[in-house]
Amino acid sequence: MxxxxxxxxxxxxxxxxxxxxxxxxxxxxxxxxxxxxxxxxxxxxxxxxxxxxxxxxxxxxxxxxxxxxxxxxxxxxxxxxxxxxxxxxxxxxxxxxxxxxxxxxKEEIVHAGLPHLKPYQKTGKHLTPAEFKSLMQNDPNVVVVDMRSNYEHNLGKFKNALTFDMENFRELPEHLAEIEHLKDKKILTYCTGGIKCEKATALLLEAGFQDVYQLHGGIIKYGAEAGGEDFEGKCYVFDGRVAVDVNQVNPTILTECYVCGTKSDNMVNCANPTCNRHTVICQTCLENLDGGCSIECKTHPEKRPYDGSGKYERVSNGYNPEIGFRQQARELRKSKEETH
Incomplete structure (x- = not known):
């Protein structure tokens, strides 16, 4: 198979x-x-x-x-x-x-604070990348809505897409009033891989929106199958790469260097762990500041060594992969004892 x-x-x-x-x-x-x-x-x-x-x-x-x-x-x-x-x-x-x-x-597979919504029961209509692209470019009754947080859509988004000023996805219900006047439009939603839109479109339908769609597979699939056309900037991802290219057709850069203001899409963390600013800093400024975002951070006594990338591993939260196996072993022993 x-x-x-x-x-x-x-x-x-x-x-x-x-x-x-x-x-x-x-x-x-x-x-x-x-x-x-x-x-x-x-x-x-x-x-x-x-x-x-x-x-x-x-x-x-x-x-x-x-x-x-x-x-x-x-x-x-x-x-x-x-x-x-x-x-x-x-x-x-x-x-x-x-x-x-x-x-x-966890309680939800995407932290939305909406456990009552079950996308496998009701959610927005799925669109393939080709269908999403066609509607976005050719249907005048369409409104494209980004369902991601500020740090994500500030780095990259679809051309003319509406965005919400929110720090995390849990804030979405607070922003629905901002698009209340668009209930007679076709609402096309998108996110990184599609999961947020499952809950977001379920929420829109619950709130009375009628014509609701979602980009199935999200920005990542759109880039792979539709060439990423009209996605401006880069796509923020939740792994060590931080940001990836999407648009192979008409790419643009949306963001500017936090230090000098030149166009750049180099998303990094400040090398000073007490600052740890997560922002865009061009490679030249990053090298001049030895990985910091300012002179103060460059000279800070706790500054991490700059390795040329500007990306630093998160401090461990104490999760130990082997704990799971110990837990499984205990459960198996208990199950055997109960059956004998």
Whole structure:
């Protein structure tokens, strides 16, 4: 059984040794803890790294690994009847884009603060990248709405898209009044990989919007299948790459260097951990300031060594991948004791 999705032309013509998988599936999960343990063991077995969230409403993950390991993972997950038809967005990479595997059980697979909404019951109409592009470019009754946070859409967004001034997705309900007057329009929503739009369009339908659509597979799939046309800037991603190119047709740069104001899309963190400003700084300024965002940060006694990238690993939150196996072992022993 071959469940590997078609790779984009860029992956076929310039093969890279690793893959980054972005995926989700809204489906009822009776025992999230059991699924969490299954996913954890599978990723350890296949040497995958990344972040996976399991909840009673489904599965959401971003992982990296070798081509063979990622193909094995996709096949194993797709064989689970609960995830039949799951859509994997695939990108090439030079190596792992995460340090370790982190699998957690949470109330929602996307932190929206809307656990009552079940996208597998009701959500906006899915559009392929080609359908989204056609409506966006040719239908005058269409309004394109970005469902991402400020730091994401400030780096890149679709041309003429409406954005919300929000720090995180949980704030979305507070901003619906801003588009209340557009209820007679076709609302085209989009996000990075599609998952936020599942909840966002369900919320719009609940609020009385009638003609609601979502870009299936999000910006990542649009870039791979539609060339990224009319997406301005770069797409923010939640792994070690921070930002990726999307538009192969008419690319532009939206952002400016925080230090000098020149056009740049080099998203970094300040090397001073007490500042840790997450912003755009051009390579020249970054080198002049030795990874800092100011003279003060350059000379700060706690400044991290600048390695040329401007990207620093997050401080560990104490998650230990082996804890999952110890938990599984205890549960298996307990189960055996109860049956004997």
């Amino acid at each position: 071959n469940t590997t999705p078609n790779l984009s032309p860029s992956l076929e013509s310039e093969p890279l040794p690793y893959r980054v998988l972005l995926y989700y599936c809204f489906t009822p999960i009776e025992d999230p803890t059991a699924l969490r343990n299954e996913q954890h063991a599978l990723c350890i077995e296949l040497n995958l790294r990344g972040r996976i969230i399991v909840a009673s409403e489904g599965l959401n993950g971003t992982v990296s690994g070798t081509i063979a390991d990622c193909e094995a993972y996709m096949e194993r997950v797709s064989q689970d009847p609960r995830f039949k038809g799951i859509d994997f967005k695939i990108e090439g990479a030079q190596g792992h884009t995460f340090r370790k595997i982190n699998v957690r059980v």
